Amino acid sequence: MxxxxxxxxxxxxxxxxxxxxxxxxxxxxxxxxxxxxxxxxxxxxxxxxxxxxxxxxxxxxxxxxxxxxxxxxxxxxxxxxxxxxxxxxxxxxxxxxxxxxxxxxxxxxxxxxxxxxxxxxxxxxxxxxxxxxxxxxxxxxxxxxxxxxxxxxxxxxxxxxxxxxxxxxxxxxxxxxxxxxxxxxxxxxxxxxxxxxxxxxxxxxxxxxxxxxxxxxxxxxxxxxxxxxxxxxxxxxxxxxxxxxxxxxxxxxxxxxxxxEHLLVDGQKMSKSLGNQYTLPDLLARGLSARALRYLFLSVHYRQKLNFTFESLDGAAGALRRVDEMRFRLLHAEEKGAPDPHLAEAADRLRRDFAAGLADDLNVAVALAAVFAFVKEVNVAIEEGRIGQGDKPRVVDTLADVDRVLGVLDAMAWDTGAGEDDSAEIERLIKERNDARQRRDFAASDRIRGELAARGIALEDTPQGTRWKRK
RNA sequence: GGCGACGUAGCCAAGUGGUAAGGCGAGGGUCUGCAAAACCCUUAUUCAGCGGUUCGAAUCCGCUCGUCGCCUCCA
Known part of the structure; x- marks a missing residue:
């Protein structure tokens, strides 16, 4: 480059x-x-x-x-x-x-x-x-x-x-x-x-x-x-x-x-007397995510004052969710047929626009806009069943490249990794639920869905089947 | 008092002379047994206000209002 x-x-x-x-x-x-x-x-x-x-x-x-x-x-x-x-x-x-x-x-x-x-x-x-x-x-x-x-x-x-x-x-x-x-x-x-x-x-x-x-x-x-x-x-x-x-x-x-530039909290300078001086542990103790905070920091140009609010941190978390969902859907998508030329083009465009944004006095907002344009293209490709042989790694690698700069897109890297692996049992329960749905025993299927939800497992029924994730 | 920055939709935020990126939220649609989630679509005739320059301004100039910062330790 x-x-x-x-x-x-x-x-x-x-x-x-x-x-x-x-x-x-x-x-x-x-x-x-x-x-x-x-x-x-x-x-x-x-x-x-x-x-x-x-x-x-x-x-x-x-x-x-x-x-x-x-x-x-x-x-x-x-x-x-x-x-x-x-x-x-x-x-x-x-x-x-x-x-x-x-x-x-x-x-x-x-x-x-x-x-x-x-x-x-x-x-x-x-x-x-x-x-x-x-x-x-x-x-x-x-x-x-x-x-x-x-x-x-x-x-x-x-x-x-x-x-x-x-x-x-x-x-x-x-x-x-x-x-x-x-x-x-x-x-x-x-x-x-x-x-x-x-x-x-x-x-x-x-x-x-x-x-x-x-x-x-x-x-x-x-x-x-x-x-x-x-x-x-x-x-x-x-x-x-x-x-x-x-x-x-x-x-x-x-x-x-x-x-x-400085960070403001609710439009004001942080100070002990205003009680708005937060540390990272303070935010983590409120259940907020360091990853969202990093995204928020990145999303505002460095020479611009950054007005920290809990609402803006929520917005940052939402933006990351969009990226995560795309990756999640891609993971479950099936590669079939020839690679989609549109995706290859989209990947090239992302690399180009991303680098151009950074090169312009570290304009991350522009670089991020390129990321979201790419996310949309991939989403549409998934929706239209255009994911061909080799397209999945192409998308993943392209995102990994830009994430070497952002350091925020890969949810796995931020996962605390706590908890034992109970995915086999979850898969079994999902199958049980889908069997119940087949027999139209919705009382049973909803009960299983409720049980999983209580364990923090969210189900998504799609035309391609049921997929799940931890909330 | 001296110097400086900023004011773009409900919120965050790009764009600095050629006719408003992106994200969150919201509304609609698709999907579904119902949901949820997700995806798609829509969402600023307008850029604090008033004048001026220009064929053309959110972008340049002037004034007004507002917010913030540095001048002292400070990221």
């Missing part, structure tokens, strides 16, 4: 053809969570987008190398650990575990690297040393600050005029010593009781922004292809990353910046 990928680069705010630095290879850095609490569905929306990105790149022919950091040292993790009376690592470990579990539940692929900030302190120190040596940073009371005034390009990503934006802002208590309120901290001098590492400026810990710069360049190189995060990270986090990295290396840091 040689479809050219176009992406919206926040740096420059326009659509651009994507060109990787190394042909055929995409190197991606994504800002992961700060592991001080459980992630909510808003966070997960962003990670689902990043998963879509990496899968799409692969679909369009790229090899992907991706790193996602885990920020396990910052004000919040330190405070949390202190309040819980445990070490930093003891405090963050469970949140890392549940984060990775949530990703797995949503079928978000493991990325190649999950660097933890606490395990990469030396490269951060080296980066800061370089900045100090080059005059971009200065030391003050054991802390190190980046000097915005030394970086004429500062503000390029966010488009903010810092002269206007941050004058008169209050300086945080632990950041006295700045020469300019707009400067940001690279290294924070230790405070009593806090975890700390040795450095040329004394004991302390890295600032948040420097973590990502150091780790991304360490793993992916001084210039890499894609850097993603939520829109809230554009300023100041990503702006600062650019300033640090490019000042240190003199090279472009990231070629393309991608930012995903």
């Amino acid at each position: 040689t479809t050219e990928l176009v992406l919206f680069n926040t740096l420059g705010r326009k659509l651009e053809p994507f060109r990787s630095q190394v042909p055929g290879e995409a190197r991606i850095y994504t800002c992961g969570p700060t592991v001080y609490n459980e992630v909510h569905i808003g966070n997960l929306r962003t990670f689902a987008f990043q998963d879509l990105l990496r899968r799409s790149l692969r679909h369009l022919g790229y090899r992907v190398v991706q790193a996602m950091n885990l920020t396990d040292v910052d004000d919040k993790t330190i405070q949390g650990a202190h309040q819980a009376g445990v070490s930093l690592a003891e405090y963050t470990e469970p949140f890392i575990r549940t984060f990775l579990r949530d990703l797995e539940t949503l079928h978000v692929e493991r990325v190649e690297h999950f660097p933890k900030a606490t395990e990469h302190i030396p490269p951060m120190i080296r980066l800061i040393e370089t900045l100090v040596a080059k005059g971009y940073a200065y030391v003050s009371d054991g802390s190190v600050f980046f000097s915005i005034a030394k970086d004429p390009d500062y503000g390029r990503l966010s488009g903010f005029d810092l002269d206007q934006a941050r004058r008169g802002e209050r300086v945080a208590a632990d950041e006295y010593g700045k020469e300019d309120v707009r400067d940001f901290v690279l290294w924070k001098a230790v405070k009593p009781g806090e975890p700390a590492w040795d450095s040329p400026w004394g004991s302390g810990r890295p600032g948040w922004h420097v973590e990502c710069s150091a780790m991304s360049m360490e793993i992916l190189g001084e210039t890499f292809d894609l850097h993603c995060g939520g829109v809230d990270l554009i300023f100041p986090h990503h702006e600062n990353e650019i300033a640090q990295s490019e000042s240190a290396t003199g090279k472009p840091f990231v070629r393309t910046w991608l930012h995903s």
Whole structure:
């Protein structure tokens, strides 16, 4: 597939053809969570987008190398650990575990690297040393600050005029010593009781922004292809990353910046005070499906706010049901005669339209419309008895191809697989029921149908016979 | 106050100059012993409102109304 990928680069705010630095290879850095609490569905929306990105790149022919950091040292993790009376690592470990579990539940692929900030302190120190040596940073009371005034390009990503934006802002208590309120901290001098590492400026810990710069360049190189995060990270986090990295290396840091919009709940920003801050386990506990949530995430363009409602999640579940039903009917359809040329055409059209949708700045809505057009064609073919030799695997393989990107169409992959195999007994009961129907003993047949329904087995009588499925 | 995004049918959502994709829901039909399920068909003369540009606008421009975001930790 040689479809050219176009992406919206926040740096420059326009659509651009994507060109990787190394042909055929995409190197991606994504800002992961700060592991001080459980992630909510808003966070997960962003990670689902990043998963879509990496899968799409692969679909369009790229090899992907991706790193996602885990920020396990910052004000919040330190405070949390202190309040819980445990070490930093003891405090963050469970949140890392549940984060990775949530990703797995949503079928978000493991990325190649999950660097933890606490395990990469030396490269951060080296980066800061370089900045100090080059005059971009200065030391003050054991802390190190980046000097915005030394970086004429500062503000390029966010488009903010810092002269206007941050004058008169209050300086945080632990950041006295700045020469300019707009400067940001690279290294924070230790405070009593806090975890700390040795450095040329004394004991302390890295600032948040420097973590990502150091780790991304360490793993992916001084210039890499894609850097993603939520829109809230554009300023100041990503702006600062650019300033640090490019000042240190003199090279472009990231070629393309991608930012995903936020998720809203009932039209409002999630917040603890509104009580609308859901986690994935919250939704699962309500009996809602992670698969439907993934579909919902995928169905809204990443640069569009996603308004989460239970109704929209129902809609997502309904859409998946339609795909599942088609596969179910296909499974029971009989292949006879020559392959249907219409189906082959439909399959080609799906592959083409699907790839074209993805290539257009990851327009999944268009890609999904192609899937549903295909579903309809297959349904009609089944209805008209046009399923020929080899058509079933053709349909299944085509869906499997697009599902390598979507990761949501194959119900079997999401099945919890619980329960013993009692299908032989079910088949026996169905036969018994159909015998009763033959004798027009409807009381008996309805009784069996009721029994099966009570066990969660739904029957469908069709002209080709009775088929069943678990509800 | 500065910067920005958005407003398309009951709901979700594509489309950014050539005459409204798709999904859910709803209505009708087919099938059925009856059902259920499923499938098929139908479902926006119209894109927040008002002006303007144009042969032509949901798409471009202006104004108004509304929603949301960033500017401080934040996906």
